[in-house]
Amino acid sequence: MGQYDILFEPVAIGPVVARNRFFQVPHCSGMPHLVPCGHAAMREAKAEGGWAVVSTEACSIHPTSDARPTPEELLWDDDDKSHLAMMIDAVHRHDALAAVEILHHGAAVANRFSREIPLSPRGGRLIRHRDPVHARRMDLADIRAFRQWHRDAAIRARDAGADIVYVYAGHEVSLPMQFLWRRFNDRSDAYGGSFENRVRLLRELLEDTRDAVGDRCAVAIRFAVDELLGAEGITCDGEGRDVVECLAELPDLWDVTVAYWANDSTTARFAEEGWQQPYVSFVKTLTSKPVVGTGRFTTPDRMASMVRRGVLDFIGAARPSIADPFLPNKIATGDLDAIRECIGCNMCVSGNNTAVPIRCTQNPTMGEEWRRGWHPERIAPRRTGDRVLVVGAGPAGLECARALGARGYPVLLAEARDSLGGRLIGESSLPGLSTWIRVRDYRQTQFLRMPNVEVYPASELSVEDVLEFEVPHVVLATGASWRRDGRGQSRLQPVDGWEQSHVLTPEAVMAGTPLSGPVVIFDDDHFYLGGVIAEHVARSCGDVTLVTPAAEASAWTFATLEQAKIQTRLLELGVRIVPHRTLVAVLSDAVETACVFTRKKERIDAQSVVMITEREPNDALYHELTYRAEDWKDAGLHSVTRIGDCLAPATIAHAVYAGHRYAREFQEEASGGFARERMVSPTSARADTASA
Ligand code: ADP
Ligand code: SF4
Numbered sequence: 001m002g003q004y005d006i007l008f009e010p011v012a013i014g015p016v017v018a019r020n021r022f023f024q025v026p027h028c029s030g031m032p033h034l035v036p037c038g039h040a041a042m043r044e045a046k047a048e049g050g051w052a053v054v055s056t057e058a059c060s061i062h063p064t065s066d067a068r069p070t071p072e073e074l075l076w077d078d079d080d081k082s083h084l085a086m087m088i089d090a091v092h093r094h095d096a097l098a099a100v101e102i103l104h105h106g107a108a109v110a111n112r113f114s115r116e117i118p119l120s121p122r123g124g125r126l127i128r129h130r131d132p133v134h135a136r137r138m139d140l141a142d143i144r145a146f147r148q149w150h151r152d153a154a155i156r157a158r159d160a161g162a163d164i165v166y167v168y169a170g171h172e173v174s175l176p177m178q179f180l181w182r183r184f185n186d187r188s189d190a191y192g193g194s195f196e197n198r199v200r201l202l203r204e205l206l207e208d209t210r211d212a213v214g215d216r217c218a219v220a221i222r223f224a225v226d227e228l229l230g231a232e233g234i235t236c237d238g239e240g241r242d243v244v245e246c247l248a249e250l251p252d253l254w255d256v257t258v259a260y261w262a263n264d265s266t267t268a269r270f271a272e273e274g275w276q277q278p279y280v281s282f283v284k285t286l287t288s289k290p291v292v293g294t295g296r297f298t299t300p301d302r303m304a305s306m307v308r309r310g311v312l313d314f315i316g317a318a319r320p321s322i323a324d325p326f327l328p329n330k331i332a333t334g335d336l337d338a339i340r341e342c343i344g345c346n347m348c349v350s351g352n353n354t355a356v357p358i359r360c361t362q363n364p365t366m367g368e369e370w371r372r373g374w375h376p377e378r379i380a381p382r383r384t385g386d387r388v389l390v391v392g393a394g395p396a397g398l399e400c401a402r403a404l405g406a407r408g409y410p411v412l413l414a415e416a417r418d419s420l421g422g423r424l425i426g427e428s429s430l431p432g433l434s435t436w437i438r439v440r441d442y443r444q445t446q447f448l449r450m451p452n453v454e455v456y457p458a459s460e461l462s463v464e465d466v467l468e469f470e471v472p473h474v475v476l477a478t479g480a481s482w483r484r485d486g487r488g489q490s491r492l493q494p495v496d497g498w499e500q501s502h503v504l505t506p507e508a509v510m511a512g513t514p515l516s517g518p519v520v521i522f523d524d525d526h527f528y529l530g531g532v533i534a535e536h537v538a539r540s541c542g543d544v545t546l547v548t549p550a551a552e553a554s555a556w557t558f559a560t561l562e563q564a565k566i567q568t569r570l571l572e573l574g575v576r577i578v579p580h581r582t583l584v585a586v587l588s589d590a591v592e593t594a595c596v597f598t599r600k601k602e603r604i605d606a607q608s609v610v611m612i613t614e615r616e617p618n619d620a621l622y623h624e625l626t627y628r629a630e631d632w633k634d635a636g637l638h639s640v641t642r643i644g645d646c647l648a649p650a651t652i653a654h655a656v657y658a659g660h661r662y663a664r665e666f667q668e669e670a671s672g673g674f675a676r677e678r679m680v681s682p683t684s685a686r687a688d689t690a691s692a
Contacts, residue, residue, distance in 0.1 A: 015216060043091055
């Protein structure tokens with residue numbers, strides 16, 4: 001018996017049977033009702049890759065639950081069944097079960113699109129929302145109406161082909177959770193006050209759903225057993241446990257999480273693989289029903305251990321299934337080296353949070369399955385035997401060489417440094433980012449299986465070197481460098497005094513250049529680097545001030561669900577965060593800052609200054625090669641192409657994508673564009689209102 005056989009046992013979930021223990025739990029995609037073909041193809045890739053259950057993301061059941069601009073799934077009326085059915089049919093083609101998660105957001109949405117008044121157990125302000133509107137308190141008739149909408153949506157999900165229908169009380173964004181909250185529910189009727197009353201709605205939804213669809217579909221519950229708020233919230237040794245105990249046998253499956261979403265989807269910077277175990281492990285002791293839980297699981301040994309030790313029945317995954325839709329099949333065939341491990345960066349989440357389709361740092365095909373026809377494991381074979389020289393082994397060059405190698409092209413990959421990885425080397429040495437080196441490790445491991453890919457570390461290539469290779473195609477992935485002069489978004493010109501030796505780039509800090517406190521970090525980049533460099537410096541030399549023109553530290557990390565955690569960590573480490581200020585000048589022992597509104601100036605003491613503002617492409621080699629264009633013919637050179645940061649600096653995900661795209665499109669005729677989906681009128685067009 002193989003050590004992972006336990007992961008491939010079938011498990012019954014009520015009236016249906018999952019063919020193994022790999023369960024893609026509900027996760028957002030930024031696509032469903034707006035990009036239904038793209039959504040269906042993305043989920044289909046996972047079913048094909050071996051996930052026994054593939055879930056939708058949250059499906060809103062009614063216009064009073066409208067999260068726009070978040071592009072989530074809708075089940076508002078019968079017309080919405082068609083796009084859901086597309087996804088379900090795609091999943092069924094590969095013998096997987098389709099799960100549909102229906103929900104009502106209650107007081108967590110402003111209903112910006114539908115313009116309906118938000119509903120709430122108690123009325124008042126919205127939850128985690130700054131829109132200037134209030135929700136109205138639901139009366140008993142509203143609760144009856146809500147139950148009917150929920151029931152109708154469950155029936156629509158079943159009719160669209162669902163095998164599992166979820167009742168959702170996963171986070172604060174769900175109405176039954178809002179009713180459950182002691183701190184929020186102030187009702188004095190049968191739905192407020194005692195625990196039995198506050199849990200009543202959740203119980204009724206489970207009973208309604210079973211009554212409506214339970215003969216054919218399994219009924220699942222997604223429930224947050226702990227909110228990490230201590231006594232103020234749901235806890236796994238308090239009411240979280242009470243809920244599981246009192247509803248134990250009602251659903252066919254327990255999907256258990258830790259709220260809120262930023263905790264459930266914690267990045268690797270803030271939690272390790274499997275960190276939820278202490279919170280969820282009690283669940284199986286209280287129910288005979290199968291339990292699924294997540295933990296950014298990418299290690300087969302840990303997965304098997306979770307099942308063997310009776311913690312979970314199903315290995316739940318959102319992000320690991322995004323980074324590698326074929327993870328189960330790779331474990332099944334013992335091809336563990338081929339697993340593309342999630343790095344826990346949450347670029348996938350950023351798609352949803354910026355209202356665009358999902359993308360992934362590790363898996364450049366994510367979200368491109370339909371519109372570009374990119375399969376996560378299959379790629380067109382080479383057209384010719386042309387050799388390709390890739391210069392630079394950062395994320396862009398590594399993925400370009402890997403994907404060209406997978407196509408069968410002879411590839412030469414030259415890297416100036418002794419180690420491959422480019423920016424990953426420095427960045428993965430920063431606090432909490434060690435998993436990021438997996439972007440390199442996965443690709444480096446693949447090279448070992450590709451005799452057609454030759455890797456040359458410690459090989460900084462000059463123009464002469466490139467021409468001497470006598471290859472027809474050269475790809476320059478030579479990266480970018482941080483500017484030291486402070487030019488960037490808020491400073492269009494260099495900052496006065498930047499030439500002084502105590503002004504440093506992030507690369508210099510990552511390389512270990514000693515700093516003298518007090519240190520000022522000027523963050524005009526707004527993603528993770530300013531915050532994580534501040535953390536790194538604070539841990540080693542104490543006195544750190546982070547100056548930012550934004551309102552908060554690492555402002556763009558709202559998209560990766562990290563901003564509040566970063567700000568909390570920096571404050572706990574004693575980092576002073578100075579918002580709404582830009583840098584005007586660097587003096588010998590201080591910096592001069594200016595308020596971005598009033599321009600009023602202030603000084604902050606500084607013995608070292610770190611500029612994190614803008615990057616400059618390392619494109620000198622490209623310009624030298626184009627200058628030598630007349631020598632190309634003799635060298636047999638036909639094309640020179642820049643990709644990744646050396647063309648336009650961006651995220652690691654952008655660089656991986658650029659490398660993959662070059663390889664996909666190389667010598668292919670139909671390159672460049674992508675298929676677009678367009679909105680069509682519903683089949684039951686509302687002629688009465690349309691003509692009104
Ligand atoms: P990207 O994110 O676009 O992949 P990186 O900055 O991470 O960019 O990586 C670029 C890599 O290119 C670095 O590892 C760098 O050492 C390497 N490099 C830059 N110029 C040359 C060169 N002339 N020859 C070989 N390698 C180079
Ligand atoms: Fe994992 Fe990052 Fe990919 Fe999301 S984007 S699946 S966190 S590697």
